[in-house]
Amino acid sequence: MPSYKAPLADIRFILEEVLDYPNQIASLAAYKDFDLETAMAILTETAKFCANEMYPLNSPADAEGLKYDAQAKTVTTPKGFKELYKKSCEQGITSLSQPVEYGGQGAPHLLNGIISEIQLSCNLAFAMCSGLSHGAMDALLQHATDDLRKAYLPKLVSGEWSGTMCLTEPQCGTDLGLITTKAIPHEDHYHLEGTKIWITFGEHDLAANIIHLVLARLPDAPAGIKGISLFLVPKFTLDGQRNPIFCGGLEHKMGIHASPTCVMNLEKAKGWLVGQPNKGMQAMFTMMNAARLGVGMQGLGIAEISYQTALGFARERRQSRSLDKAKQDESATADPILVHPDVRRMLLNVKSTNEPMRALAYWTGLQYDLAHVHPDPAARAEASDLVALFTPICKSYFTERGFENASECLQVLGGSGYTRDWAIEQHVRDVRIALIYEGTNHIQALDLVGRKLPIDNGRLYKLFAARMGKFLHKNGDNAEMKEFLEPTAKTLGLLNELTMGLAEKGMADPEEAAAVASNYLNLFALTVLSWMWCLEVKACLGKDTPFHRTKLKTARYFFSNVLPETRTLAALIKAGKAAMMDPEAGEF
């Protein structure tokens, strides 16, 4: 039966040998208490907790699901979740990277990101509760008044209270300009009226209070997204009164059965403005950007647990004979299916993409910390640019690949994978939503192409291409790296060319950019993953351990069997919009 073991060796390798964490962290005074060994100790302990306490509840909670009481408008989470939540707060999962002044531990956000991956491997539905709290805390930290921060942050940090993001309404998801929830000024606060849907952990029994961050319109606000403001709407106000924001029902979903997805009705609920009037979208993006990296991590976390499950199965299950006589196990009537080329192909498709996705996730996590606390403003600005550029890539590519990888792992198990017994079908169902929420993957692609690339005439892209190009150039003489550097450089060249073409075409006709944005994002992601592999390969040279040797073999698989996907993507990007815009609406 499946179990989970955190990839601590890979985590340490990336931190120490790829990201140069010891030196990077030494340069950040804010994080001086979190050297590599301290970080690894925290990660190791949390990983143990997640594997032993969180993972075993994953499959039973999926089967049990949630109970909604229509009378009381309450939601009961599956057996064991309350105790688990309490323990996870004690473990410091909600407080780790929050500021010390509000009771947090002040650790780098990077560590929080790594713990996210581990948690999401173990119990995605459960982990979303604290994931949403982090988004709410970020928004309050950056946009709320000092009074609101002092009143609400300490208990969010401790986990006594949880947070939500209330954006979507029945008539609008992608297009938030259509929001109609109203906020009417009343005394020192506002009365909010409207209906929000798809509110994750909008109602539940894990925390004593739920702090909703709600997008709504002030009276006389301009139409569209320029007239949206952000409000803090607690389930219980500070005086202990029940605020009329009620759960009107739960969605019945393909997966994340243990994560309540609520309809929330605001019936003159008391709210307090967060940030400036009509600047709610800006504050919302603070939550969204962190949340988008978090959702990307869901793709990686699920791909990792799926890989572990499939590999465990492939080592045990015996079926048919190796085609290579030398590999046949004469003591048995069949060989472990791990001998078969196609089983290896499927596993390596997953392993050779999971590992550079992890490197990229942590690389981006480090940039996030640099952007916030690096002493040099120029370094902060550059790191911030790179986070902005890579956020849509991580969200979209990791979830798309994560879903494919989970499905590929299911295939390794054959019929067993389709039954509940191995939980892998749950992983496929659970991760499917990650391609949709926090902005569908195409919205990420539009963010990349329509928002991030045009900034300052390509400043973000140029920074990235220069950074990556510099690495390739610097290592160009390294004969041992040639087999990896050459295709990587070629891919970067292709991306450069297509980016220029896209900028020109997209300027003349926005539909051209939108038509190829999704494929462009995937090609961009593969380019960055090949860079990550080069960073990993470089860290392996001259280190003749089993771990490092395996890394090189896995990298080779990526370059021969995954990177060629760029060939198709390039052709599709070059094809442009013609064939997709040509049919009339009636011709579909």
Add this chain to the structure above:
Amino acid sequence: MPSYKAPLADIRFILEEVLDYPNQIASLAAYKDFDLETAMAILTETAKFCANEMYPLNSPADAEGLKYDAQAKTVTTPKGFKELYKKSCEQGITSLSQPVEYGGQGAPHLLNGIISEIQLSCNLAFAMCSGLSHGAMDALLQHATDDLRKAYLPKLVSGEWSGTMCLTEPQCGTDLGLITTKAIPHEDHYHLEGTKIWITFGEHDLAANIIHLVLARLPDAPAGIKGISLFLVPKFTLDGQRNPIFCGGLEHKMGIHASPTCVMNLEKAKGWLVGQPNKGMQAMFTMMNAARLGVGMQGLGIAEISYQTALGFARERRQSRSLDKAKQDESATADPILVHPDVRRMLLNVKSTNEPMRALAYWTGLQYDLAHVHPDPAARAEASDLVALFTPICKSYFTERGFENASECLQVLGGSGYTRDWAIEQHVRDVRIALIYEGTNHIQALDLVGRKLPIDNGRLYKLFAARMGKFLHKNGDNAEMKEFLEPTAKTLGLLNELTMGLAEKGMADPEEAAAVASNYLNLFALTVLSWMWCLEVKACLGKDTPFHRTKLKTARYFFSNVLPETRTLAALIKAGKAAMMDPEAGEF
């Protein structure tokens, strides 16, 4: 809310204009009563039944699931299934293509295949019951004694009884050589003992009797697959006695919740030999080959209903503005999402592959009929070769693409697609098993590469390549077809080249062939689909109707946005086994 409408216009187009059904059928005396109009009348009526009676039960049955009574060892199907089964038998769904002498209607198998697609769109879980019966009937028709045929076929044909295939055991699925179920001679029959798993509709309440076709070993049978025989094991013997073949439990699965997947325990159950002793695999393949085409049809059927659901949503749902001002609907605050390039991209990915898959499915269905009843033995032999060659391609490619297409359609609906309300998440869950059962998709690829290609030094492949090449050559001067013929000819050239390379490499090292088999099958499929598109395009030339104009636009999308997948596949096939066989078992 979603509904289903059978693609009757496309069906008629393929039959009449692509397959030349009227002339083809006229040459087959056996089918003289089934001219085009008769065929369309049957299809139209059955489609109406499926849309009105079968489809509405699909979603509720998924939610309700099955009930297993451990005491009585019985299975209760969801509400409405019994009545629906009775009506579907009255509609002639079980009898349509069965021989008149056993009470069938003697229609071409092609029509049965088309009805399969329609049924599978409407209710995959339900349709599997009669699907399994067809496999059992085929095996009995071809391999059973006259006595057994007379005793069992009429009630299978009428649907009063249903059939199963009992192959898998706990220790063996792919590797049937490991079967241990025993058959001990006893009087004029056998006593069967053993446990079978994953038996679809192994126990249920729809039919009065269940006729199991069971693989087992005779005493002193040779080891491996050469010692396996096929037996008929009825739930009730002809004298009305309950035969001890009992359902020991149901699997809990990702999807097809209304299709019972049973553990079957044979406790000295009475069985009768079907075919020759120790030749069970051969008889089994009779069932399997038809079943494999049927499973391929599941991929297409689900892709079709998913497309219809997504398209319906995309026409209604309004979100954001068209990037092209001219297309903006000034009467509303947002435009239907069908205006957005990426929504069109997703829908066209599906439409432009569904349609040639349908053409290929029916083309293969026609070959199946030609193979059985064409007056010329040479024509029968050729048709039989083509069916053998295309069966693994249809099974594997249609299910893989069907799953991708269903998931792509889910994405069109965004968050709504993830909820049960639109049933599309069910389609994704239901179709996922089709990549696994009746031989996993990689087993199909091995069948293609290791069994079908080597026959007679490439006889099947050469026949296919000559047939397709002849078409391309014959139409080479057609200027209007140039844009389609050129890439198709190029793809066939590529496939020819890779096939030769594969034959050489695979001869020297079977692992080389196995390593690339899955990608090779997909490249083969894309080649055949491009041929199918050329056939459709040819049928459209000079016909300036909306239907035919749409076909051309859809074909163009396929060539610009789908066929380039061959570029990546070719690179992977050329990469061979090196990177996947290099890692040691401990390095995964």
